[in-house]
Amino acid sequence: WRCCFGLLGVEAGTGTSYNPEMRQGLLSSICQVTGYLDDCTCDVETIDTFNNNKLFPKLNKLLESDYFRHYKVNLKKPCPFWNDSSHCGIRYCTVKPCPPNGDSGGTESPSYKYSEEASDHVGECEEAKRLGAVNESLSDETQRAMVQWTRHEDSSDNFCEADDEQSPDAEYVDLLLNPERYTGYKGPEAWKIWNSIYEENCFKPHNIRRPLTPLASGRVLFPGHAFYRWLKGLCVEKRAFYRLISGLHASINIHLSARYLLQDTWSGTKWGHNLTEFQNRFDEVLTRGEGPKRLKNLYFLYLIELRAMSKVLPFFERPGFQLFTGNENKDRETKNQLLEVLQLTKSFPLHFNENSLFAGNKKEAAKLKEEFRLHFRNISRIMDCVGCLKCRLWGKLQTQGLGTALKILFSQKLIENMPETGPSYEFQLTRQEIISFVNAFGRISTSVKELENFKNLLRNV
Template structure:
């Protein structure tokens, strides 16, 4: 009861701080950045204050602890894939753009070897177990078929699985795919900016967010020289879109806002030959979100961030039955720690499930099934294209976090809109329904962690701006 009272008071306090009525806040930087970031969100039944209280006081600390564990800190990625659309200007000369991959010896055995088991005795029989599992899956195929036909059947099954995927994932078996320790390569400001960075976002917005030719105003919020008439026309068009296409734009805008918050919160404030000092850059944050400096765009960007948070929060709630199966383990090789981390993960997901105002994914792709399926496929292909654009980012560290966060969001969309059953899966052994790879699980929870961090950083920037007025 005390906790609920505390969360309720915190929400009220935040609402008072953001409110537009107190005159002493009227011209303060905090007021201008956050005044309109309050109340209910469009296309949702949830409000900003409820999200802040839930995330900052209940979810964020546990989620950060989980993401520091070995299972979630190592992400396998191919940063050498060529851009499929244009020749990339490399920014690897900027030292903060560099990514240091892990040596094989640094990766826990349970992560780098899919057949690894906890005991030495079990490891001696890994080959037999793998063959047994393979035989069990092949057992679902008519054994009178030739081996070649059986293998083709499995390839078709894998192709069918790919129909759920909203991202074009890296080939984990490629010699160019390497493990990266996310804790040693944090997302922060790298100096990657200018025409090359602008081009990435411009292509994402202009060519993948369902923009018609009649809209002249750039969708890219970094673009300048927009007039009021252009803004009015744009937002009239946006509100006139079907809810699915409007949601697509808001997800991309929310992801963009989240990344900008991270860059502002972990900014290189000072550098000497001895050390680098990273911290919050209030001026950089204001440049991206202040109502006056952004011509009213800042509040819209932040509200889209909250929309993205609700989407990923709902996906985390929906994936709980898949995670809580006895056969699902966070294998790293340390049985005691893996058990402890699964317990923490389940505790987080139970907290998520208890959230009172989840986004209703059934409001999307509803209506006539033929039309809904066509729209869903168009939505999926647009997002897959954005995941491919991440291979065009010239800064390797930006590419790393861009790929991870798009794969994480793509996994959230897969969880929400897969037609395969997630509940009532077998407790142990292979399943032929809904599936997630370790790569998808690591990307999803780290991406959710990034959005959760963004919401928490808004509180930090709010306090920082209040203290500087």
């Protein structure tokens, strides 16, 4: 199971060499993701209908607006946990230089420059640099508007201030020019990111092995029986934490498979759905039963973020609240679009009950909530260790977005007690929290929609 954060790397291909048995097996695996979800009263079918037919089109349109497409991020922060000696995040990226004066030390002919293997890795590295590069171009009009945006943001009393926003290295990035898709980022350095997230931050003891652990010694694929016995024995909060991370991981896999580099030639570049890569990550047989579990965790993550969307509505409904870009007409239109989306989320019939979390002894619940927060905060710091810049961009955005969703769910009483007019001193969201929160949910909503697209493709192959 070759994994990375942001976009999982695999060999290029069209994914069209598909026999009927493989197709039927994968379709069967997806169709197993049905019925009620663990720890919830909601079922998959209700989510599919609501998201794909009602919510997704409106949310997608909202994310195209000027306010939500520009995200300020610092992509230059060093990794706080280990020294990153790699230059491109690709295994075998370094290339041995040609010995001086053509002297190969007696092991190669004088015409030697690079071995065939080294040459292949050069190409692989260059491809990853190109596909993983972040397009930082902004229109002149947008650049001028940034000054106003910053002044407006600074004038508000922020409940939570992200360090990145104040850093001279923090820059606005146009998310529409930097879609989340295949970049070629893969190998041990990419695995190391997910391994750190799962092994060190998901409340898991080291003697309990995750199924299909990519960095397991001896490349042994461990059965999942012991792992799931351990997971089932956890309290609902810690189990939810693992499922949120697994759901995010699944969503990222879907984005890769749905926006895969199918063709890159002189005649043009083609991106699209790669059924083979989708199968590698979610087929029940190939993943030893893990694929359907990952997809169910995606739906669990969807419910958590959907619930946060519905709960935060009063914050945005206040007459004085403005999604500021400097264009009054567009700002008013964007706010109306956002309120329409949030009101729609409130109409969902089977919301997750967040009151089931941290509901025991008050002292123990407060301690557990703090552990929850610190573990998640640590995961957000791991994002600065991602070697691919575009993967780092989307990793930082989605972890901040999920963190904001959790902040909203844990601040229910503060939101309920906000004044209708004037500043909200008890509960506040910064521009970056708002943008990351709505865009992160947009990614999950897109993943649910893409599952439907993959089903249709498999039926028609």
